[in-house]
Amino acid sequence: MDYQNRAGNKGAGVAGTSEANVDRRERLRKLALETIDINKDPYILRNHLGSLECRLCLTLHTNEGSYLAHTQGKKHQTNLARRAAREAAQQQTFADAQRLITGPNANAVEKKRFIKIGRPGYKITKVREPVLSGTNEEEGEEEVGGRLGLLFQIHLPEIKGDVKPLYRFMSSFEQRVEPQNRAWQYLVVAAEPYETISFKLQAREVDNSYGVVYSSMAGTLSLNISTSLPGMMAT
Structure with a gap:
């Protein structure tokens, strides 16, 4: 039976902006649950008020769904990419410094060894x-x-x-x-x-x-x- 085109049927209204945002956040939350374990997320922080904070982006969220939707957003993903690039650059700098110190061109400093003959x-x-x-005792100059x-x-x-x-x-x-x-x-x-x-x-x-x-x-x-x-x- 066709319930949509029957006589007296009233179609639903077009979804507004708020309904679309709710639906988008719900889809993002479900997507995040499939890829992210919130218990192992290093950037989540629960404060004393029960809210959730993102330590990477410094944002505040009222529930887990809001936080998970935030992790799939542009701001969080951009900050993740920046952090990864910065850590990679730091590791490369450290590796270059270690190579200069311990590489084949490093000058080996030989430890000085000698036979001690006792205390002097x-x-x-x-x-x-x-x-x-004092040069002038009348003016109260003290001795030095x-x-x-x-x-x-x-x-x-x-x-x-x-x-x-x-x-x-x-x-x-x-x-x-x-x-x-x-x-x-x-x-x-x-x-x-x-x-x-x-x-x-x-x-x-x-x-x-x-x-x-x-x-x-x-x-x-x-x-x-x-x-x-x-x-x-x-x-």
Whole structure:
């Protein structure tokens, strides 16, 4: 029986824009369900209000259907393509850098090896700056100088002729011999073929503007530093 062309039949109206959008979103949602597992989507985020957010496009969706329809849209697909291109470029840059470092043209730096002959001898002396009176006591100028300091003398008679001693200050967080403690710092001295030695100092501001004196004839390295509190411990 023909129900469409029978007498008294009224045809349905033409679908409007809103109905067409609803139908389109429903078709996109069904299509997305066939290709996307929403539980494994890295870009979906459920907020405390129960809504869904797309972390890639920074969009907000009221339900899963709206989010799935968004994943099939132009904006989401464009952002996916941009992200993939950016990650590919970053991987290529990293691969090129690794090739430059480890490739056949890279200069192999040979680790320096030598036989250590033991720790060098040293002497530590507490020193103090001379106190200088103010030039004009009537105007209330205070005395200057009088700071406490330490003089480190490291004896290196067996040091190689073409080697100069090296030294530097090291924080407690840079070493792995003792427990880390921000109250201490270390003065490290190295000279081939001796073992590296360090001196434990209180972590206060150090003034080493007096310079370093190294006598190759006597084989002695002298370091004069000033500190407000000369706590020390040789290690």
